[in-house]
Amino acid sequence: MREQDVRYVEEIERVSFTMAWAGRTFQSLLRRMDAECWVAEDDQGRLLGYAVAWWALDQAELANIAVRADARGRGIGGQLLDRVLESMKARGMREIFLEVRRSNNVAAAMYRRRDFVEVGIRKNYYDLPREDALVLRKQLN
Numbered sequence: 001m002r003e004q005d006v007r008y009v010e011e012i013e014r015v016s017f018t019m020a021w022a023g024r025t026f027q028s029l030l031r032r033m034d035a036e037c038w039v040a041e042d043d044q045g046r047l048l049g050y051a052v053a054w055w056a057l058d059q060a061e062l063a064n065i066a067v068r069a070d071a072r073g074r075g076i077g078g079q080l081l082d083r084v085l086e087s088m089k090a091r092g093m094r095e096i097f098l099e100v101r102r103s104n105n106v107a108a109a110m111y112r113r114r115d116f117v118e119v120g121i122r123k124n125y126y127d128l129p130r131e132d133a134l135v136l137r138k139q140l141n
């Protein structure tokens, strides 16, 4: 992800999440040394999706992932996720965590197919609507 991608990222973010991150959040993540942000583009350079991960010591967290609504179900989210896992492994991360809304079956299926396992529940973690988060973890090496 580059600075000039952020306005398109923001558009996808707004339609994908009720508690959307602001553009400036992505801008500041691009400058952080303990975070990495990726985009998926079509062959004409149009932005199709993005992912964000950050880390501390040997633990990583998938902090955000979304695909443009009209481009979902075509393997783009899976490819982005695989790229994140590859990169975190290469950085020597031992494990990666994420939170997902309890009702988000599409995302949960994507994670379970990649051997993420449920390790906890954060009660009422999300607003709009109020909902639990499942905490998932995957061992990387």
Ligand SMILES: CC(C)(COP(=O)(O)OP(=O)(O)OC[C@H]1O[C@@H](n2cnc3c(N)ncnc32)[C@H](O)[C@@H]1OP(=O)(O)O)[C@@H](O)C(=O)NCCC(=O)NCCS
Pocket: 016, 017, 065, 066, 067, 068, 071, 072, 073, 074, 075, 076, 077, 078, 079, 099, 100, 101, 104, 105, 106, 107, 109, 110, 113
């Ligand atoms: C979750 C999301 C990123 C997946 O992106 P995508 O490009 O549609 O996903 P893919 O086509 O790569 O599918 C990935 C997996 O999701 C599952 N999946 C995709 N569409 C599905 C559907 N309609 N029903 C059930 N499972 C589905 C499949 O298990 C698929 O498995 P595979 O990777 O082994 O093929 C996308 O749906 C999205 O942006 N959702 C809104 C934001 C969001 O919920 N982000 C996750 C927050 S934790």
